[in-house]
Amino acid sequence: xxxxxxxxxxxxxxxxxxxxxxxxxxxxxxxxxxxxxxxxxxxxxxxxxxxxxxxxxxxxxxxxxxxxxxxxxxxxxxxxxxxxxxxxxxxxxxxxxxxxxxxxxxxxxxxxxxxxxxxxxxxxxxxxxxxxxxxxxx
Amino acid sequence: xxxxxxxxxxxxxxxxxxxxxxxxxxxxxxxxxxxxxxxxxxxxxxxxxxxxxxxxxxxxxxxxxxxxxxxxxxxxxxxxxxxxxxxxxxxxxxxxxxxxxxxxxxxxxxxxxxxxxxxxxxxxxxxxxxxxxxxxxxxxxxxxxxxxxxxxxxxxxxxxxxxxxxxxxxxxxxxxxxxxxxxxxxxxxxxxxxxxxxxxxxxxxxxxxxxxxxxxxxxxxxxxxxxxxxxxxxxxxxxxxxxxxxxxxxxxxxxxxxxxxxxxxxxxxxxxxxxxxxxxxxxxxxxxxxxxxxxxxxxxxxxxxxxxxxxxxxxxxxxxxxxxxxxxxxxxxx
Numbered sequence: 001x002x003x004x005x006x007x008x009x010x011x012x013x014x015x016x017x018x019x020x021x022x023x024x025x026x027x028x029x030x031x032x033x034x035x036x037x038x039x040x041x042x043x044x045x046x047x048x049x050x051x052x053x054x055x056x057x058x059x060x061x062x063x064x065x066x067x068x069x070x071x072x073x074x075x076x077x078x079x080x081x082x083x084x085x086x087x088x089x090x091x092x093x094x095x096x097x098x099x100x101x102x103x104x105x106x107x108x109x110x111x112x113x114x115x116x117x118x119x120x121x122x123x124x125x126x127x128x129x130x131x132x133x134x135x136x137x138x
Numbered sequence: 139x140x141x142x143x144x145x146x147x148x149x150x151x152x153x154x155x156x157x158x159x160x161x162x163x164x165x166x167x168x169x170x171x172x173x174x175x176x177x178x179x180x181x182x183x184x185x186x187x188x189x190x191x192x193x194x195x196x197x198x199x200x201x202x203x204x205x206x207x208x209x210x211x212x213x214x215x216x217x218x219x220x221x222x223x224x225x226x227x228x229x230x231x232x233x234x235x236x237x238x239x240x241x242x243x244x245x246x247x248x249x250x251x252x253x254x255x256x257x258x259x260x261x262x263x264x265x266x267x268x269x270x271x272x273x274x275x276x277x278x279x280x281x282x283x284x285x286x287x288x289x290x291x292x293x294x295x296x297x298x299x300x301x302x303x304x305x306x307x308x309x310x311x312x313x314x315x316x317x318x319x320x321x322x323x324x325x326x327x328x329x330x331x332x333x334x335x336x337x338x339x340x341x342x343x344x345x346x347x348x349x350x351x352x353x354x355x356x357x358x359x360x361x362x363x364x365x366x367x368x369x370x371x372x373x374x375x376x377x378x379x380x381x382x383x384x385x386x387x388x389x390x391x392x393x394x395x396x397x398x399x400x401x402x403x404x405x406x407x408x409x410x411x412x413x414x415x416x417x418x419x420x421x422x423x424x425x426x427x428x429x430x431x432x433x434x435x436x437x438x439x440x441x442x443x444x445x446x447x448x449x450x451x452x453x454x455x456x457x458x459x460x461x462x463x464x465x466x467x468x469x470x471x472x
Contacts, residue, residue, distance in 0.1 A: 001389060001419060015252020018282055020147045022168060022389040024415060030168070030393035032145070034282070040422075040429045044371035047432070048188075051368060079246075079257050081188050087300035088258070119299075121247075 002026075003033055011037025013045045052076055069105030070130045071096070071116065078120045089119040106131045139236045141267035143277040143284045147386055149263040150202040151176065152279025153240050156265055158212075160238055161314045172394025173323060174205040175330035177387055179455075181347040181354075190369065193351065193376040195384035197334070199261035199302060203240075203309065209323060213312025218305040222293050225306035229266065229274075232310055238277075239266045242307040244298030250278070250285040260302040266292075321470040324398045331391075332463035336456050345459070348452035352445040360439045370428045370444075377425055385425070388418030406465050413458050420451045 001023045018034035025031050056076035062068040075085050086093045098104045099112075108131070110124075117124040141160055146152025146167045151174070155167040171177070176197045185192040197205075207214045219225035232239045245251055245259045268275035273286045287295075296306045335344040342350055351373070358366050377384035392414035399407030424447050431444060 001385075001415075001422065013254045015254045017252060017255075019280070020145045021386060022147060022393045028412070030389075030396050030411075032147075034145075040374065040426050043429045043433070044374035044425075047367065047371045048375060052188075083186065084258055084300065088298075090299065 003031065006033050006035050007038040008035060009037040009039045009042065011039075011042040011045070013037070013042060013049075052079065066102055069100050069102050070127075071105065072100050074116075074120045074122055078122075080120075085119060089115050091115070139238070139267055141238060141265075141275075141277060141284075144279075145282050146279035147390055148196075149279050150199065151390070153263040153265055154202060154206055156277060156279060157238055157240060157311055158314070161311050163314050166393075166397060168390045168393035169397055170202065170206060171387075171390050172331075172398065173209055173327045174202040175327045175334065176202050176205070177331050177391045178334050179344055179347045179384075181342045181351050183342075187372075187376075190372040193373060195377065195387045199242075203263075209327065210315040210318060211313060212315060214309050215312050216307060216309035218307050219297075220305070222297050222306070225296060225308070226289065226293055229308055230269065232308070233266065233269050237310050240264070240309045241266060241292075241296055242304035243292070243295035244300075244304065245295075247291055247295035247298055248278075248287060249291050250276075250281070250287060258298075258300060260298055260300055260304055320398075320401050324402060325466045325468075325470070328398075328462050329466035332459040332466065336459040336463070345452050345456045348448060348455065352448040352452065355448065356441050356445040358439075358441050360441070366439070367432045370432055374425045374428050377421065385418045385421035388414055388421055392418060404465075406461075410458060410462055410465075413454070413461075417451060417454050417458065420454065424448060424451060 001021065003023050003025045006021060006023055014037050018036050020032050021035050022030050023033045053076075056073055059068060059072040059076055063070050063073050075081070078085075080088065082093055082096060085091075086096055089096070091099070099108060099116075110128075113127045113131075114124055116122070117127055144152070144156055144159070144167075146155060148167070148171070151167045151171040154174075155165055155170045158165045158170075174197075178194065178197045180194040181191060182194070183191040203214065203216075206212065217228060219228065229239055229241075241264055242260075243262050243264060245262045246256050248256070248262075264279065265277040266274050267277055267284075270286075272289050274289065274292050276285050276287055276292075278285055296304055296308075298304065338344055338346070340346065355370075358369065360366075392411045395407050395411035395414055398404070399411060424444075427444060427447055431439070
């Protein structure tokens with residue numbers, strides 16, 4: 001890539017930062033140059049984020065309707081899937097799936113919630129509050 | 139400790155370049171990348187990322203550190219810890235001795251990363267060069283400037299769990315190398331890269347892996363529109379967003395070849411650098427092609443065209459690697 005062709009498309013996924021690229025100057029010599037983003041890359045990122053947000057929204061609705069515990073929603077919020085959550089929390093996947101059921105979630109001990117709190121970066125008190133029936137959370 | 143920060147394209151090569159340069163052995167990031175034979179391609183369907191195969195454009199984490207350690211005789215001291223407290227103590231002790239310390243961390247827990255960039259990747263590398271009150275002073279190679287991170291967050295990032303868990307890994311430089319034997323070292327590292335990219339009998343690694351990916355694209359089911367869009371943009375994300383990107387690594391390698399050509403006064407390597415630049419441009423073009431395809435939402439998808447573009451890149455990489463392999467076997471000029 002040539003120095004003049006370095007894209008500066010201010011991608012939102014860069015969070016205002018710039019990446020370094022190695023590009024050639026007019027004499028064909030390599031030099032470092034900063035890029036604020038590239039539309040092609042941003043499109044791919046946006047599509048992936050969109051897919052994650054759809055999953056999170058679906059999980060949120062199911063939680064609100066009482067079909068699922070809040071864990072699936074929080075999992076997608078933390079950009080994890082079941083495999084990832086299993087690796088980070090140390091729970092087997094079949095246990096995680098049990099914890100996805102509202103009735104099981106309400107009975108989880110503090111120790112287990114603490115592990116989810118560490119894995120998902122959600123305060124323990126918040127996870128405990130979610131154990132109460134939805135109507136009394138206000 | 140006076141520490142000069144430099145921004146890099148990739149964390150691991152950046153950390154090594156920065157560590158050595160600050161220790162009085164100036165070496166560029168592309169030189170680190172090339173000398174450690176880090177360029178590669180791998181299509182790993184067994185390792186899943188959100189249900190998609192892992193596609194890598196370089197050697198796995200730790201490869202650069204370990205290989206450079208061996209080739210330059212750096213005597214790198216590395217330690218892992220089972221206890222967070224012991225890990226923090228060891229880091230503080232090394233800093234007290236005025237040493238710059240390399241760490242493997244998770245990206246997700248580092249507060250100075252913008253939220254958009256935080257994901258669960260456990261093999262990030264950064265350098266700590268000091269501590270003020272409760273904050274570590276950090277030279278993170280992919281950032282423009284130095285940053286800070288509080289003790290609690292850094293401990294969390296160092297001891298994050300999951301795939302490639304860092305387990306508090308920290309490393310310091312043992313030796314600063316003397317002037318190495320460049321002609322031998324460069325030949326050795328180029329030979330290794332040509333073997334990785336075009337010499338392994340594995341269908342998923344190197345040029346054969348690129349051909350394999352082309353076949354996978356061809357075999358996509360045209361009716362699974364949503365999956366296809368996610369699959370094709372996943373290739374782009376693995377290539378461009380995650381780390382430096384496929385094209386980015388090709389450009390970095392081209393920069394290495396150019397530097398090597400100057401050092402050894404080899405016209406052939408200049409020629410190879412130009413070819414590698416064209417290949418990098420080709421990878422970027424391929425990414426654009428994939429995204430154009432996804433945007434167009436064609437009724438009759440033409441996966442053969444995408445696969446053909448990829449096969450052309452694979453062929454170019456194969457030819458260049460054969461040329462470099464032949465050169466790496468030439469005797470060193472007296």
